[in-house]
Amino acid sequence: MSAGTIPSSSDPLRDEIPAARATPLWREAIPYLGTLAIFALIFWRIPIRKVEQALSQVPILDFLAVFMPYSLFYCAIDSACLTWVVRRFNARMRYSDILPIRASMYVLALINTSLAQGGVAYYLHRKAGVTFLSALSSVLFIAMLEIYQLFLFSTLGVIFYTPVGVAQTRIVAILRVVYIAAWALLAGIMIFFAIARRSARIRNWVENGRAGALLATFIQARPLDYLVVLAIKAPTFLASVVAQYYALALYGIAIPFVKLMLFLPLVFLAAALPISVAHLGTSQAAWLLFFSTNASPAKIVAYSLAAQLTFMLCNALIGLVFLPRASRELTELRAEPASSSATA
Template structure:
């Protein structure tokens, strides 16, 4: 169901109506994240070079030795299974969110859309979500801005879902976490306040005369009830718990001792770092090395292959659905066919 009776394509703004300075801010953003990437790789280089020197090896010899001691076959099977499970859960979350707020659509019809978006997500996860909005608008005639609002809703919920699990992990394993993690419960309390104000605003209880909430891009938040936020958490959480199991097992395959509860304390925070748009997930790789300083080589190798294999394998899943997605995307446009 949409706020509008007609289906409109998700068109970009005309050149004369683009926000002033948007190109300037985009350039600054790219430079900022490139600087973060450079800082991460510089840090990794000196940490790994230091570890290699302590072993009396060159950096190349040191890393070759690290990779040679990984149990690759069980790791590969583990990661392939996890990637497939994540894809199924991720598609379920997207399907339910679309059904809640925009259009009644079957799970199997979302599979090629979500899978194909993984190809774009190799470069940028958020652009991948935007591509899904365009895909649904083109294939099913779903209102473009309303679908985009669902993608925003999902991104918003992912922040709080990770924060809930980060807080849970902190209380289970605070004794083995770095001192800085004591800030997690403090951040969580602040997030509860922000969430409450957010819900009150979209219920019209806060700033009732403000019209920003009426924007089509915020459609999902106007429709959302507390049960939708709770259901998102319940639907998404199996993926996080599976990830904790997979990552703790994979760490041991890389020669690093790790337990389920210990990784539960680290992983949500690392997933926050993985969402930073740096090439090859440089921020997440660096954080692994920072959090496990006694295993620099293993953690650099682990972070690199773990995060990038996951992204690339998801892209491979997308290729399996690509022909169907291409056929649906460039077939006849459906107008006004989607609604709930």
């Protein structure tokens, strides 16, 4: 099947999409309870009125002027990375095909990151005629390397940053151990799949396992592919550090650039934990942990809330611009198999 061929209604590729399972109520409640618990702890230590007062001093228009260009840059690079991975492992697709769906999924990602990833995979499945799980494998491959991109820059920060005080010295010492383990894990993953490519027995064991289809991209990926994805994504983190650095200065908070390089990845990693809603709570706790010595706790919380919500707003605005086109194309893709079967 060539790229761009849409499977018919009897095509087994359509049947490969796993049926949605009802999520237990207690599991759905975890992010909401986690968010409430974290904010309860924060405001137990910091009077909420002080945070409100600090929020009233946030230069919102200046923040938009900083974060909107960053969001546009992030969207462009993010779409370029997805295009390269899809072309490398799945199907020949154009950047102009990928950009609308990738941008529109930012709106869904505000609610649930996993749903947004699944939405991208579903579009690739319908648009390019690739299996849903193989498309999802490529999306997960990028997601894993996005985490390691944060590890990469934070590792550089650990090397060049001189900790101040006993607490930071302990944190940096722990980070060094964690990073050694994390990079060893990545090396182990790459070595395992390299062996699987050479051993028919191991490859068959992986491919025939329950997660075999989800590991399709990992089996094909070679060390150079990992480096290419990291290289494509790297400018987005560097741009985020620059954006945060200037936004902090606009708000009257001075944080050394190298310190941002070291600890900002940890803030992003904390925000990615699936225990809060829209990445709120965990991000504020991480900002307090690493940057409370640079300004009053109330001002740090206010900045983290304002910066995060501004970035989310910018992403949502970009997503809303592309949403009509993405929705129209998905509707057309759903209608094509029905019209094809009717004419047959």
